[in-house]
Amino acid sequence: MSAEGWVAVVGTGPAGPEWLTPEVADILERATDLVGYGPYLERVAGDRQRRHASDNREELDRAGHALDLAAAGKRVAVVSGGDPGVFAMGAAVLEALDRDAEGRWREVAVTVHPGVSALQAAAARLGAPLGNDFCAISLSDNLKPWSLVERRVRLAAEAELVMALYNPASRARPWQLGRVLEVIGEVHPAETPVIFATAAGRGDQERLTITTLGEADSARADMRTLVLVGVPATRVLRRGDGSSLVYTPRHCEGG
Amino acid sequence: MSAEGWVAVVGTGPAGPEWLTPEVADILERATDLVGYGPYLERVAGDRQRRHASDNREELDRAGHALDLAAAGKRVAVVSGGDPGVFAMGAAVLEALDRDAEGRWREVAVTVHPGVSALQAAAARLGAPLGNDFCAISLSDNLKPWSLVERRVRLAAEAELVMALYNPASRARPWQLGRVLEVIGEVHPAETPVIFATAAGRGDQERLTITTLGEADSARADMRTLVLVGVPATRVLRRGDGSSLVYTPRHCEGG
Known part of the structure; x- marks a missing residue:
């Protein structure tokens, strides 16, 4: 990932830090902004990153918000509990990209990183x-x-x-x-x-x-x-x- | 887990240490013996633990060997790649326990710990x-x-x-x-x-x-x-x- 903005979709695992992978810990550390459902963001230590907590619905809006932040140069971690690819934000972020008819997020780097699932x-x-x-x-x-x-x-x-x-x-x-x-x-x-x-x-x-x-x-x-x-x-x-x-x-x- | 012998069935994740959970890293650190398929054991750093590498088959024999070691007081990590519960050693260790008609492993503490699956x-x-x-x-x-x-x-x-x-x-x-x-x-x-x-x-x-x-x-x-x-x-x-x-x-x- 470059010094420019990016979106990394990550999972914290379903409980405490003992199930959080080193890869995800590193991404959370490098992120400027965290986007996710409130209780999942609470699992992330530190107070340096700007937190954008939302409720458990409206995944597509949340995804779009993350992509907008990245397009403006932020390093954004979209935080799911468990694994982001299993009934979580991975598919929502990709669906938001897929609907991006004007191509405003076309150049935003997007990666998905596995976690322990529920x-x-x-x-x-x-x-x-x-x-x-x-x-x-x-x-x-x-x-x-x-x-x-x-x-x-x-x-x-x-x-x-x-x-x-x-x-x-x-x-x-x-x-x-x-x-x-x-x-x-x-x-x-x-x-x-x-x-x-x-x-x-x-x-x-x-x-x-x-x-x-x-x-x-x-x-x-x-x-x-x-x-x-x-x-x-x-x-x-x-x-x-x-x-x-x-x-x-x-x-x-x-x- | 007590100071007595135990078996912990763990997964290293499917690649390098970036996907190894802190929980599993801690168990590998505390183990006296590692049992598993050779290439998975190679993913585990350190040279303190005794390594019992085996080939990819004969999961039941491998499970029995781990349980024997634990019954003799060893702290044994049975190492799978990926997640030990997904087509890996979790079910094999439990099946060995289930076949233990004489009850020689009845008191051995056995736990399973999740990892990122392939x-x-x-x-x-x-x-x-x-x-x-x-x-x-x-x-x-x-x-x-x-x-x-x-x-x-x-x-x-x-x-x-x-x-x-x-x-x-x-x-x-x-x-x-x-x-x-x-x-x-x-x-x-x-x-x-x-x-x-x-x-x-x-x-x-x-x-x-x-x-x-x-x-x-x-x-x-x-x-x-x-x-x-x-x-x-x-x-x-x-x-x-x-x-x-x-x-x-x-x-x-x-x-």
């Missing part, structure tokens, strides 16, 4: 539930019709992909997770393991629950929850200290 | 191709029948999931990727973007190719390649400097 953090805290083929599906119907969410989830279950369900619940989305677990339950047996991982890795806030498709209480999920739904082969392992770990074996039967 | 690194280098719902599927038929690979890929295409294809090719697997691209081509149009990312993030070794389903040359993939297959909505964006970025928009049409 799905990896949640999985690691309980073992290796994603140990075989898996998928990540957002249950938000802000940007796609609900019928498509249901269709994807059903096909993913038929494909025996372990599922990481993003945005499983919010005040505006009270019933969707229950419906999705029902759809999966039409494909997989009731004993299939399900994990609710709320605020994974965030100390006292963290809440991890291992349950099953048949017993999952979808009311346990909130905006900070990632839901991992296993496949019939997924196993729960009791340890000597009374704790449990979950994993999906690397090998598959049948075909 | 799919995130590859995606970030070219923008945000995983910007919408996606899946990760291994094309290796060492551990599952080939018919299941084809079935999963077809269902994933029908679900319009962007696909990250692991283990696309090797000397023992020369035709599989071609067949998989054919299967996807029966669902998606020939113009659908495809990325071949070889050694993403690894300096001079890195080779990134943006092509399409219709024109993809599967012979370009080797063991170090991750193949990302888009959906019809995935877009390629030309930048002012002649480079290209790829993204999958966050919104979807239809249903």
Whole structure:
């Protein structure tokens, strides 16, 4: 990146500095301006950079704001939690560029830098539930019709992909997770393991629950929850200290 | 983790130290023994720890060796490239524990710690191709029948999931990727973007190719390649400097 303005889309990881990569730490250090959702900006130490906090919506406006700052010579870090390429600002910044019919951002250098995603953090805290083929599906119907969410989830279950369900619940989305677990339950047996991982890795806030498709209480999920739904082969392992770990074996039967 | 022996399953990220998390750096520092595939161990600096390098197969033996060392009081880091939970040692260590009928590893503390995965690194280098719902599927038929690979890929295409294809090719697997691209081509149009990312993030070794389903040359993939297959909505964006970025928009049409 040159001395001129740039936009670097980065992820802080889903919790504290222990999951922030050295690459991203360096970019944050060199940035003059930080753009992002307020709580993610709070994860960034230092007071030298100008902070442009916004709310969790209007990603395209936020992206355009970052590109405008860079076009004016600023070094801008667009800050996502987790990985910026997974349901985060990466696609929003590129979409803003794509819509730039007048070409005002044509010369702005834009790079994307990976981070630990929420799905990896949640999985690691309980073992290796994603140990075989898996998928990540957002249950938000802000940007796609609900019928498509249901269709994807059903096909993913038929494909025996372990599922990481993003945005499983919010005040505006009270019933969707229950419906999705029902759809999966039409494909997989009731004993299939399900994990609710709320605020994974965030100390006292963290809440991890291992349950099953048949017993999952979808009311346990909130905006900070990632839901991992296993496949019939997924196993729960009791340890000597009374704790449990979950994993999906690397090998598959049948075909 | 106590002063007694433990096993920590960690990932170094897919390239250099810029993607190694502080958490994993700290664990590697505290470990007495490192167990893993040779090239991954080479990414770990220092010469204090005893290194147990093995070849890329026999994950279960390697896991058992790590657990034996920990049972004898060693602090053991099992080292994967990328993320240990994504087609790596996480599931292998838990499977070894699960098979421990005599309970000799019952009291060994085992934790898993996330890292940047190859799919995130590859995606970030070219923008945000995983910007919408996606899946990760291994094309290796060492551990599952080939018919299941084809079935999963077809269902994933029908679900319009962007696909990250692991283990696309090797000397023992020369035709599989071609067949998989054919299967996807029966669902998606020939113009659908495809990325071949070889050694993403690894300096001079890195080779990134943006092509399409219709024109993809599967012979370009080797063991170090991750193949990302888009959906019809995935877009390629030309930048002012002649480079290209790829993204999958966050919104979807239809249903």
